[in-house]
Amino acid sequence: xxxxxxxxxxxxxxxxxxxxxxxxxxxxxxxxxxxxxxxxxxxxxxxxxxxxxxxxxxxxxxxxxxxxxxxxxxxxxxxxxxxxxxxxxxxxxxxxxxxxxxxxxxxxxxxxxxxxxxxxxxxxxxxxxxxxxxxxxxxxxxxxxxxxxxxxxxxxxxxxxxxxxxxxxxxxxxxxxxxxxxxxxxxxxxxxxxxxxxxxxxxxxxxxxxxxxxxxxxxxxxxxxxxxxxxxxxxxxxxxxxxxxxxxxxxxxxxxxxxxxxxxxxxxxxxxxxxxxxxxxxxxxxxxxxxxxxxxxxxxxxxxxxxxxxxxxxxxxxxxxxxxxxxxxxxxxxxxxxxxxxxxxxxxxxxxxxxxxx
Numbered sequence: 001x002x003x004x005x006x007x008x009x010x011x012x013x014x015x016x017x018x019x020x021x022x023x024x025x026x027x028x029x030x031x032x033x034x035x036x037x038x039x040x041x042x043x044x045x046x047x048x049x050x051x052x053x054x055x056x057x058x059x060x061x062x063x064x065x066x067x068x069x070x071x072x073x074x075x076x077x078x079x080x081x082x083x084x085x086x087x088x089x090x091x092x093x094x095x096x097x098x099x100x101x102x103x104x105x106x107x108x109x110x111x112x113x114x115x116x117x118x119x120x121x122x123x124x125x126x127x128x129x130x131x132x133x134x135x136x137x138x139x140x141x142x143x144x145x146x147x148x149x150x151x152x153x154x155x156x157x158x159x160x161x162x163x164x165x166x167x168x169x170x171x172x173x174x175x176x177x178x179x180x181x182x183x184x185x186x187x188x189x190x191x192x193x194x195x196x197x198x199x200x201x202x203x204x205x206x207x208x209x210x211x212x213x214x215x216x217x218x219x220x221x222x223x224x225x226x227x228x229x230x231x232x233x234x235x236x237x238x239x240x241x242x243x244x245x246x247x248x249x250x251x252x253x254x255x256x257x258x259x260x261x262x263x264x265x266x267x268x269x270x271x272x273x274x275x276x277x278x279x280x281x282x283x284x285x286x287x288x289x290x291x292x293x294x295x296x297x298x299x300x301x302x303x304x305x306x307x308x309x310x311x312x313x314x315x316x317x318x319x320x321x322x323x324x325x326x327x328x329x330x331x332x333x334x335x336x337x338x339x340x341x342x343x344x345x346x347x348x349x350x351x352x353x354x355x356x357x358x
Contacts, residue, residue: 013062014084019112020065021104022046022074028104029054030112038112041105046070048077056081064115064122066090066107072127086115088122091280128244135215136241139234140284142208149201156183156194163187173202212237225337228347229302230292239337242285246342255338259286261331286330293329297322304349306332 015034020027023046031040044054055061055078062084065071075085088111114121128136153175160167163184170178176199183191215237216222225236249255256262260280279286295301297310306329314325340347 013116014060016059017062017112017116018064019108019110019115020063020074021107021111022065022068022070023104024070027070028108030105030108032112032116036113036116038109041108043104046074048073051077052081055083058083060084062086062115064088064111064119066093066111067125067127072133075127076130086119086122086124087127088114089125092123128241132241132244135218135237138208138211138215139238139241142205142212142234143284145201145205145208149198149205152194152198152201156191156198159187159191160184172198176202209233221341224340224344224346228292228333228337228340229304229307229349230295230333231337235288235292238285238288239334240341242282243338243341246338249338252335252338252342255334256331257281259289259331259334261286261289261327261334289330289334290326292333293326296329296333297326302349305351306336306349 017032017036019030019032021029025046026043027046028043029041030038033039044050051074055063060082063078064086065074066088067090071087075087078085093110093114111122127133149172153172156175156179157167160183163186165182165184167179167182176195180188180195213233216233219237219240221240222233222236225231225239226233231239243249243255243258249258257278258281260278260283262278293310296304296307297314301307309332310325310329313328314322317324336347339345
């Protein structure tokens, strides 16, 4: 999902405004008239037939919902039915999420009143297309398999350590073959199914990799972003599919805050404390960029202005400085990738002029 443009958010207000709190089985709704007075509230099944029966042929409503599991398909359905749909950023709705009397009916009422007053109070977002969501699901499916494999590998290593032995270092892909002879005899029968699972997961992951490589045919900008150090097919595809277009951000410098890589701000009067990064936005892409930053600052990272800047930052604060440097490089990399995408230029290790700052 991405932020909607401010122009799109300034919509003409229909006579009816509906707050729709989406649930897994049932969704609560609260309906306001043109004077902001409540005229109806109730529940409707969270299914396409039920939503069609309730909202089809009613003219144009302004329907407000929070982003969540069901919001992509529900918002698309209601738009097809001719309604004005606003998907609110749930992270920004403290008035609803922090309500001491929080329940589905009250949430629907709060959404309705916020949507009636000013859509900008909802910090609206726009869901990506069905096609892009399906391609992004490919990356997330691979990520789930990788995390499952890592968990099993760590479990096997832990079991062997508990028996007083250690397994040799090796790549995860080669783990099942490399370590089977190093496992103590009493644990071999126990760990055999775990090694088999690791092998199967590696094969399944390998089967998804060509499909991810093939995404460049639909999104040629992936090839451009891969010219940056530490940015392979997964990171580039994840960036393109998550940001969903360079126009999603008005300025490249917004990429860091958009992905939660900028420190929180809590200034009040003379007090301006230093906070950790906000960690808002897409967690998966943020994790990918941090991995890329670790590669850039690692022993195999190619020389570049970005690497030198990060290493200088890491050397100024001990162990904590290294962690901060990784996050700072990830934030700057997010900015650089957006600038490359917007201007259609390949990565320059040592640009003549620093035109992008994080």
